[in-house]
Amino acid sequence: MTEDEEPFRPEPEALLAEAGRADRGRLKIYLGMAPGVGKTYAMLEGARQAKAAGRDVVVGVVETHGRSETAALVQGLEVVPRRSIAHRGHTLQEFDLAAVLARRPQLVLVDELAHTNAPDCLHPKRWQDVTELLFAGINVYSTLNIQHIESLNDVVARITGVRVRETVPDKILEQADEVELVDLTPTELIERLNQGKVYAPELAGRALEKFFNPGNLAALRELALRRTADRVDDQVLGYMRAHGIEGPWPVNERILVCIGRDPASGLAVRAARRLADQLQASWIALHIERPNAPLPQAAESDPAEAAMKAAMDLGARVERVVGRDLPGEILRFAKRNNVTQIVISRSRGSWIKEILRRSLPHELVRRANGISVHVLTQNTQRQWRWGRDLRLPKGWLPWAGSMAGITAAVVAGELIPDLNRPGNMSTLFMAVVVFSAITFGRTVAAITSVAAFLCYNFFFLDPLIDFRVAHAVDLITLLIFLVVAITIGSLAGTVREQAEAAQARIKAMRALYDFASRLGATFRRDDLVHAVAIHANRVADHQAMVMLADGDELVISHAWPPEDALEPSGWAAARWAREHAEPAGFGTDTLPTADWHFRPIRTKDSIVGVVGIRRRDGERVASGEMLRTLDAVLDQAAVAIERIDYAEEAAKVEALDATDRLRGALLSSVSHDLRTPLTSILGSVTTLRQQGGQLTAEGREELLATIEEEADRLDRFVADLLNMTRLESGALETKADWIDVADLVDSAIRRVARRPKAELVGRKIPGDLPLIRADFVLLENVLMNLIDNALKHALGATQIVLTARRMGNRLELSVTDDGRGIDPDDLPHLFDKFYRAGRTDAGSAGAGLGLSICKGLVEAMGGEITVTSPTEIGRGARFTVSFATPPQPKSATAIEAEVGR
Incomplete structure (x- = not known):
């Protein structure tokens, strides 16, 4: 490890994965290529060894299939009785999950992980039973054939012509703490089949014809070996990340292809794919973007994007990293991911670039430790393209601006005598070069440097108005000026491009941040789509x-x-x-x-x-x-x-x-x-x-x-x-008619007269009340429901009074009781359907529809209904129905009087 490299530390994701497994049981799967290889036998041997070591072991379910050797290994182990389930006239013996959870052993044996449980079981699949055991902290030994893995189901069907219906999700195998491959050669397995140790003799011949032929078994064996190797490789990589171990550990080949803005990157991608196919290894495509790199003008002109797309199409895992030290970032990524071989391309450049610039392939070879580096080169010399390599600006303004600056410097030098000195003029021309670099870019700055060089020589060095140089010292000064001008212009142009790239990235990050903030407050699809359109317009302009x-x-x-x-x-x-x-x-x-x-x-x-x-x-x-x-x-x-x-x-x-x-x-x-x-x-x-x-x-x-x-x-x-x-x-139709409130109240009281506690009901109706327009039958039903509600639910009531009064331009009908009242929490919900307040007497509860119907009927007739509790006496409840009082109809006497006049 070099001095500038950070020490390897455990990765948080790997540590969290290990912490998540701390409180759950451990799963060990005995994996085989086909039935009969001895998975159950190996599981039982492992269980007996665990018991000999002092662990509490029970047999949850073991299928011996009549094999005496397997049955003998069960002897001496505690067996949890199976659960008997009646299904379609048959009695099925299933794994008793509840009994094992109640028993809570240290280790339980659960054979045939892909088994489908009977309909009355807690889980439809046995692997789900195993998952619940693991969450309960119980360790599990189980068995599985390669054809039962979900992702390989189609592959096995194409190989053998037999599609297996019972499958196990790949995540179960990936979550297993141990996978032990139980292996036999196809010849040995066929011999066991012929000896009747796999199937009954009458079934062995049919199995040999269809499934157990040497070609099928060889292919299944290869699948089992590769899948086990992949699982072990994942475990090794997880262990390295969790413990901060610097790779590579060459337990399995893993290819990394480095992609840059180099035309040869596509060549490297194709070569990495061929190498991965030859080694049967996984491969990763990595692009490291430097934060100070200029942005490509278009995706079409960016070789890195084309190479990344090609890698994705060819099946690589594509990763992007931002960093300044390219060799360091590549090697750090390779060691984190246990990469064993790196593929990188190298375009032929000029010998000047080889001297002035550090070579990435050479630096990788120098710093790589235990990692093979493949360097690919193109067969042809890279062709120079003015438009692409010089990044010529579009339009006439950059050229006109730079030439105007040179002309202004020459004119100033000619008109101002004190300025017409070599040191002053070189500084002035240098300022014009820097201005051109910052304003128009490196290419214009380079051309401006050459123009300044020529003008400096032609106008201000002896002999004047001549490109010849009279003194050697002036020639050295002139050459130094040219080198310094080109260098400063290039640096200033680079700073400009980096600033533009940083601005573009900041703009993109701000757009993403604004969009993410808006998404957090968006709950309707229409608003979301509107936000997408606006931000897409903002991003793309x-x-x-x-x-x-x-x-x-x-x-x-x-x-x-x-x-x-x-x-x-x-x-x-x-x-x-x-x-x-x-x-x-x-x-x-x-x-x-x-x-x-x-x-x-x-x-x-x-x-x-x-x-x-x-x-x-x-x-x-x-x-x-x-x-x-x-x-x-x-x-x-x-x-x-x-x-x-x-x-x-x-x-x-x-x-x-x-x-x-x-x-x-x-x-x-x-x-x-x-x-x-x-x-x-x-x-x-x-x-x-x-x-x-x-x-x-x-x-x-x-x-x-x-x-x-x-x-x-x-x-x-x-x-x-x-x-x-x-x-x-x-569909409710109301029939509005003029109603005398006193008649309405008397009719409602008469209809409830035969109900229990009806003697509590009384009335207070003044004689000068106006008529109202409503449906007599529906409004009578409302009053009856309100009276019936009070009779049933007004606990401790001694009287229930129907009153009517005029309040401004409305007439109110009230049913008031002096019971215990209604709980404040129940008041907002009294008119909800099926709601039953807590003040109901035992045995008097109804469907909770009465008050809801009252509200619906009153509103259908244009009235309002409210409830108040407690009333003025500090207890009880009052239900009030109110209607507007329209202009009153004329009496018969008044009509006769008008007719007489």
């Missing part, structure tokens, strides 16, 4: 459009500046971007002549839409940095869309749960409220039929009264249900 998927088609959702139309080529690019999940339009290989560039919005499950930017006149490609920032915006937008979708789905699920709860409450209440009066009616009718001749007249009258009362109660309940249905469906 182009017109932006967001199109969302509507079934199989795209629709324009938002655009900024607003736009509601798209030309056919734009539609084609948008559809292609959505269908293929890749960019399309100008600046891409798909529909490059379109005026729009579309990029997909990817969520975890699908492409939810596309975002497009319109090119300006004459623009051919889009900036690579802008596209990367736009991709970051789209990634955040996709996460936000998923969050909104999940929230909407959760709201729907919550609404369904609430509906189910209401439905359950309604069914429970309806069944109770219907059953109670029906039971009383049936009981009374049965008594009259069977014992009618033996009953006294009073007894028969009492039973008939009970039948009448309960039938009336049943009729009221059914009427409540019908009224609620009409209210919710909007």
